[in-house]
Amino acid sequence: MKDALVKQLKVAETILPDDVRRALEKAMDREENPMAKTILEAILKNIELAQKTGKPMCQDTGVIIYYLEVGKDFPLILELNDILKEAAIEATKKIPLRPNTINPWTHENPGDNTGRYIPWINLDLVDGDEAIIHVLPKGGGSEYTCKLWSLSPGLGIKGVKEAVIRTIYEAGGKPCPPIIVGVGIGGGADISMKLAKKAILKPVGERNEDPKIAEVEEELVKKANELGIGPMGVGGSTTVLDIHIDWAHRHPANLHVGIVTQCWAARRATIKVDSSGDIKFLSHNIDLNDIKI
Ligand code: SF4
Numbered sequence: 001m002k003d004a005l006v007k008q009l010k011v012a013e014t015i016l017p018d019d020v021r022r023a024l025e026k027a028m029d030r031e032e033n034p035m036a037k038t039i040l041e042a043i044l045k046n047i048e049l050a051q052k053t054g055k056p057m058c059q060d061t062g063v064i065i066y067y068l069e070v071g072k073d074f075p076l077i078l079e080l081n082d083i084l085k086e087a088a089i090e091a092t093k094k095i096p097l098r099p100n101t102i103n104p105w106t107h108e109n110p111g112d113n114t115g116r117y118i119p120w121i122n123l124d125l126v127d128g129d130e131a132i133i134h135v136l137p138k139g140g141g142s143e144y145t146c147k148l149w150s151l152s153p154g155l156g157i158k159g160v161k162e163a164v165i166r167t168i169y170e171a172g173g174k175p176c177p178p179i180i181v182g183v184g185i186g187g188g189a190d191i192s193m194k195l196a197k198k199a200i201l202k203p204v205g206e207r208n209e210d211p212k213i214a215e216v217e218e219e220l221v222k223k224a225n226e227l228g229i230g231p232m233g234v235g236g237s238t239t240v241l242d243i244h245i246d247w248a249h250r251h252p253a254n255l256h257v258g259i260v261t262q263c264w265a266a267r268r269a270t271i272k273v274d275s276s277g278d279i280k281f282l283s284h285n286i287d288l289n290d291i292k293i
Pocket of ligand 1: 139175263
């Protein structure tokens with residue numbers, strides 16, 4: 001199990017999911033700004049080299065975050081936290097990954113991408129005996145521009161849209177665009193941010209199941225790209241690859257909007273582990289045995 005989790009981290013760090021790569025290719029094909037086109041070409045070349053050489057696609061290999069959907073009868077349910085931590089330590093040595101976890105009080109770095117609450121683990125308990133494990137190594141540049149808005153409820157969805165576009169505008173080139181944006185609406189301050197971060201796990205091009213929300217996502221993508229920030233902030237027609245919205249019911253007095261920005265290095269990988277120990281990638285068309293550590 002630990003070896004599979006190390007391999008999952010290697011895949012996340014070195015092989016961009018197909019949906020993101022295809023969106024970057026489309027952006028390059030339609031880009032008319034020569035500088036933006038050159039940047040997109042360089043990003044795609046970098047992605048190709050990372051996959052070929054098995055090296056991380058960016059020097060910032062992120063802070064490791066997990067989203068788990070674990071069946072209540074999954075045999076390793078109680079050991080999972082420890083195994084995930086051990087996998088982070090081993091992956092840091094073997095891939096290798098840049099150690100990115102700093103103690104905010106002492107500035108000490110444990111050197112292995114672990115620490116207090118890190119890897120951060122979001123757990124959903126579900127029926128059954130399987131586990132679905134999503135890993136999201138989140139880069140610091142794009143985390144820097146995430147934002148929580150506490151809007152006056154009277155501003156409604158119009159206010160939400162303005163908050164999203166303003167956040168993208170103010171982020172400019174800092175989150176390494178083209179970016180993917182997760183938007184969490186309602187719930188409360190912490191819930192809206194959690195929904196926003198989880199939303200960036202969705203594949204580029206996948207629309208919200210509610211047609212009204214899907215329409216808002218499309219409207220926001222169009223408006224964000226009209227800002228002209230472009231790849232790495234040099235100008236151009238692609239500032240965002242996609243925007244995903246999730247929401248929760250809210251208190252009448254609050255309208256929170258969590259906004260999470262994710263860079264072009266939109267690293268994520270998902271595996272499914274069944275109770276017999278059989279493990280398959282769901283996010284990538286790859287056999288676990290073909291990944292060398
Ligand atoms: S924001 Fe993303 S692309 Fe930019 S340096 Fe960080 S991980 Fe790399």
